[in-house]
Amino acid sequence: MDILANIQLGLATALQPQNLLYAFIGCFMGTLIGVLPGLGPLATISMLLPLTYALDPAAALIMLAGIYYGAQYGGSTTAIMVNLPGESSSVVTAIDGYQLARKGKAGTALATAALSSFLAGTIATIFIAVMAKPLADVAFKFGPSEYFALMLVGLILATVLSNARLIESIGMVFLGVLVSTVGIDVNSGDERFTFGVTALFDGFDFVVIAMAIFGFAEIVKNLQESEDGKGTATPRITRLMPTLSELKAMVGPALRGTALGSLLGVLPGGGAAIASFASYSLEKKMPNKGGEEFGKGALAGIAGPEAANNAAAQTSFIPLLTLGMPSNAVMALMVGAMMIHDIQPGPRVMTADPALFWGLIASMWAGNLMLVVLNLPLVGVWVKLLSVPYKLLYPSIMLLCCIGVYSLKNDSFEIYLAAFFCVAGYLLISLDLPAPPLLLGFVLGPMLEENLRRALLISRGDVSVLFASNISIALYLVGAIAVLLMVAPSIRRKREIIAED
Amino acid sequence: MRHFSYTLLAAFCFVTGAFAGDYPEREIRWVVPFGAGSVTDLTARKLAEVLGQKLNQPVIIENKPGAGGVVGTKEVAIAKADGYTILYGSSGPLGILPALDPSKLSYDPVDGFDHIQGITRSSQIIVARPDAPFNTISELVEYAKENPGKLNFGSPGVGTAQHLAGEVLKSATGTDIVHVPYTTGTNQMVDLAAGVIDLSFEYAAVVKPYVEDGKMKVLGTTSTERAPAFPDAQTVVEAGHPNAVNFGWTIASLPKGAPDEVKAKLEKAFQETLHDEGIQAFFAADSREALSDVNLSNAQEFVRSEIDKFSKVSASVKQ
Numbered sequence: 001m002d003i004l005a006n007i008q009l010g011l012a013t014a015l016q017p018q019n020l021l022y023a024f025i026g027c028f029m030g031t032l033i034g035v036l037p038g039l040g041p042l043a044t045i046s047m048l049l050p051l052t053y054a055l056d057p058a059a060a061l062i063m064l065a066g067i068y069y070g071a072q073y074g075g076s077t078t079a080i081m082v083n084l085p086g087e088s089s090s091v092v093t094a095i096d097g098y099q100l101a102r103k104g105k106a107g108t109a110l111a112t113a114a115l116s117s118f119l120a121g122t123i124a125t126i127f128i129a130v131m132a133k134p135l136a137d138v139a140f141k142f143g144p145s146e147y148f149a150l151m152l153v154g155l156i157l158a159t160v161l162s163n164a165r166l167i168e169s170i171g172m173v174f175l176g177v178l179v180s181t182v183g184i185d186v187n188s189g190d191e192r193f194t195f196g197v198t199a200l201f202d203g204f205d206f207v208v209i210a211m212a213i214f215g216f217a218e219i220v221k222n223l224q225e226s227e228d229g230k231g232t233a234t235p236r237i238t239r240l241m242p243t244l245s246e247l248k249a250m251v252g253p254a255l256r257g258t259a260l261g262s263l264l265g266v267l268p269g270g271g272a273a274i275a276s277f278a279s280y281s282l283e284k285k286m287p288n289k290g291g292e293e294f295g296k297g298a299l300a301g302i303a304g305p306e307a308a309n310n311a312a313a314q315t316s317f318i319p320l321l322t323l324g325m326p327s328n329a330v331m332a333l334m335v336g337a338m339m340i341h342d343i344q345p346g347p348r349v350m351t352a353d354p355a356l357f358w359g360l361i362a363s364m365w366a367g368n369l370m371l372v373v374l375n376l377p378l379v380g381v382w383v384k385l386l387s388v389p390y391k392l393l394y395p396s397i398m399l400l401c402c403i404g405v406y407s408l409k410n411d412s413f414e415i416y417l418a419a420f421f422c423v424a425g426y427l428l429i430s431l432d433l434p435a436p437p438l439l440l441g442f443v444l445g446p447m448l449e450e451n452l453r454r455a456l457l458i459s460r461g462d463v464s465v466l467f468a469s470n471i472s473i474a475l476y477l478v479g480a481i482a483v484l485l486m487v488a489p490s491i492r493r494k495r496e497i498i499a500e501d
Numbered sequence: 502m503r504h505f506s507y508t509l510l511a512a513f514c515f516v517t518g519a520f521a522g523d524y525p526e527r528e529i530r531w532v533v534p535f536g537a538g539s540v541t542d543l544t545a546r547k548l549a550e551v552l553g554q555k556l557n558q559p560v561i562i563e564n565k566p567g568a569g570g571v572v573g574t575k576e577v578a579i580a581k582a583d584g585y586t587i588l589y590g591s592s593g594p595l596g597i598l599p600a601l602d603p604s605k606l607s608y609d610p611v612d613g614f615d616h617i618q619g620i621t622r623s624s625q626i627i628v629a630r631p632d633a634p635f636n637t638i639s640e641l642v643e644y645a646k647e648n649p650g651k652l653n654f655g656s657p658g659v660g661t662a663q664h665l666a667g668e669v670l671k672s673a674t675g676t677d678i679v680h681v682p683y684t685t686g687t688n689q690m691v692d693l694a695a696g697v698i699d700l701s702f703e704y705a706a707v708v709k710p711y712v713e714d715g716k717m718k719v720l721g722t723t724s725t726e727r728a729p730a731f732p733d734a735q736t737v738v739e740a741g742h743p744n745a746v747n748f749g750w751t752i753a754s755l756p757k758g759a760p761d762e763v764k765a766k767l768e769k770a771f772q773e774t775l776h777d778e779g780i781q782a783f784f785a786a787d788s789r790e791a792l793s794d795v796n797l798s799n800a801q802e803f804v805r806s807e808i809d810k811f812s813k814v815s816a817s818v819k820q
Contacts, residue, residue: 189601189660
């Protein structure tokens, strides 16, 4: 009963005309910046933060939250249309989405992404309302050794996920982890692989690497393939909306993705990214009915991960609102926004300011609805992008990416780094090596190392601490099962067939 | 294009000699060497509004994050000393990092700048996991002496003010407590509340919600006076360890060699800003104090003495 009353309070707050308006503004701007490759929610929210000084706290947070999940929607649009994942969570969407776009089914892919995100958003909102309090206690049970186990399983899943030969996936994961070690070591404060360059002290930024490898390198390859500068000529687009059978096919993956995403989003640190990767590998393990091939344009490869990252993006508000713990950089900015309004994020928000807490949650659902309404009619507009001649399209993409990369730190050094990784990415593509495992290794590697060393530092070097809790043991079991599945003969044969193609 | 026209304008001002007397004639760039949304950034943006009114020119915040503030601090060190580029200096890049490893810096923290006016000063609150077998600083020191190497404390990273607060206490009391670095302050707060680590030296605004919720307990403060937010917690001085006093501080600084008129004008504008009622309420809400008593007359000396203080413990930090 309590929950119903809370949701009612939340809806009453969220549906006030003023708050609805700010939710709309947020979602609209979020979609726009998500579609522009390079300009992420981080840059936008920090630029708009001063504008929220004058707003009432609930309206301010609702608008900023709208930008955040609007950008998630927009980010998958670029991932599908031009193979440019703006965030780690849409890397997976690009794998099958871009293939679909190249087959002339961009509209179906976009609609699938929008609809499964909405489904996930609706379920995740209810999930937050019911589970926020108990889940906050679960997060308290995750110490360094449990996080280490989680990251390890994440990396194992990353290798299972890839379409490439096993040895290549493992190699790319290791390469990603290696690249992530550049910068100042958290434990000793010593530099690693920086060659004394101050700009490298903080290591490489994820956005730089993702844009260089997926964006720039891909463009170079496209230009090489068609010397007339036309690049990837996309076939005529036949249909925008998915058929009924396609809709049916996406419900299962979307529901499974939502479940995974809702759970993983609660854990701080790359929850959305892990969720979308995990969902993709789960879908690959599901009995394949439609005969779709993953990596070649499978709808389930969009529906699952998109649902997962949207659910995770929403449930990542749970650690923020209940523990005051931001799970990523955007959430850290939300903490800043709350503090401007004299709200100290933490265990007290829920009891001290229930209208704000439940209003924000209800506005997530309202925002998701707006995004579907906003995005479905726009699908046609985005698809038209593909009919723009490639020789006009690619310079604009590159320019926007450069602006985005520069705005990360207001430093042109980041653009040079992107140029370097473009060459590296081009080599990878030319050698037919899979890039997604590299990226996941890069994201999870530092967390793996940090938590392992922290666990051992606290235990004074006693290794048994890694196996001391049931949560860790359960996670290791999941990892072991994944490894077993991977090396099981029947599956291995299948992997190799796919790799041969 | 905008940049170019500013350069032109600057060149023009220089040529005509209409330089210091009419300062400021155009917008002022205030470099914050930390990311957007950080506490420093939010404070700077709030101050910039008021400061802009006092100077009758807009003050634009520019975030130049990287390497714990070193990147942005260096950017200002090599900027033109015309008063149109100000640094949001802080204890990390100007005090702690120079003490830990001066060879890593490409600027001189004291003589590379004209430090103008102190901005804020915040002591750390010493907090412990709720079931820790001690309740005050004195009991903590006693326990740590009986159990050398058993206790640990978290910090948001090597070389942060919170880390050094722990090191300063260790060196002042002769105890052995293990440092566990994190990358963000909030993760270590959650680990402390969950009992994964034993202690932390954090700012009042950060620990307050956890303390109110009973997830951690306050042992004391690194200040010379009791914290308004936790009036029952003893200070390190009361516990008999005056050498363990520690503050994180911020300061407004210019590149070395700014004209005296510019320095005086900025000092005045900053002092007026610090006395602004809204700003004072903003600081009080976070349990921070205005660092008003550090000004043109003693700022260089202040930075130098802080580096000396941190240098005393740097040997134990390097291990």
